[in-house]
Amino acid sequence: MLLYCFPHAGATSLVYRSWQPPAGTRLSVRGVDPPGRGTRRRERRAEGFHALVRAMAEQVVADLLVERARTPGVRWAVFGHSFGATTGLAVAAAVARQVGTAPERAVLSGAVPPALQRPGELLADVSDAELLARTAAGKGTPAAVLADPTMSRILLRMLREDDAVRAEFAREAAGLRVDFPLTLIAAREDAYAPPEQVWAWSAHSTAPVRREEIDGGHFAAVQHPKETLTTVAEHTGAGER
DSSP states (O other), X not given: OEEXXXXXXXXXXXXXXXXXXXXXXXXXXXXXXXXXXXXXXXXXOOOSHHHHHHHHHHHHHHHHHHHHHHSTTOOEEEEEETHHHHHHHHHHHHHHHXXXXXXXXXXXXXXXOGGGSXXXXXXXXXXXXXXXXXXXXXXXXXXXXXXXXXXXXXXXXXXXXXXXXXXXXXXXXXXXXBSSOEEEEXXXXXXXXXXXXXXXXXXXXXXXXXXXXXXXSTTHHHHOXXXXXXXXXXXXXXXXX
C-alpha cells in the first residue's frame, strides 16, 4: 500500500520523512511536494489551486506507474493534513482519473471542507512578526525554525504562498466530489478544525466515511504518526499480514 502524504501550509514533505509504519503493516509512506519546494525546489512554482493540483498529481502518477510495473496490483491511498487535506483529496481525484484506479481511501486530518473556509486571503494584512507568533502558538513548527532568520523568512514566504492558494478553496474546491471512501481525523482541542466541522467532509464523497476523534490540538495527527499510521492501516486493509 503506497500512502501519498500531503503537507500542511508552510511545510514540505520533510514533515513525513521520519514516519515509520508500525510493525505488521504494509505501508510505504511517500511525501508529495509542490513544485518549488522540498524535493522539487528547483522547479518553477505552480500558480493557483488547479495548477498546483495538476503538478502534484503528475508526481503521484509517475511514482505510482513505476511501482505498478515493479509490483502489479499495488494499492494506494492518500493522507493530507490541514491545507494538505484539500489538495490531497483533489490530487487523489485527478490521479484516479488518469490511472483508472481509485485510492483505497483518502485520510483527511485537521481540516474543514471548502464550504466552511473563509474566502479570500487571510494573511495579506498580517505582519511577519504576528504571523510568526501565530505559527509558534500553533505548536506545529520547530522552535529552531522560528528562531533562525533565514529559515523563518522561507517559512513566512511559504505560508503566504499557501494562503493565496487556500483563498481559492471556497470557490474552486467546493464542488469536489469523489466516489472512494474517506477517513476523517479530528482532534478534540483543535481550535482551527473542530470535529463537528471536520465531519462535514462527508458531503464530498458518495462512498462510506469513517470518523476518528483523537486527543490533542491542531497538529495532533502529524505529531503522533504511529497512531495515525495505525489508523490508516486499519482503514485500508494494509494492516493485514
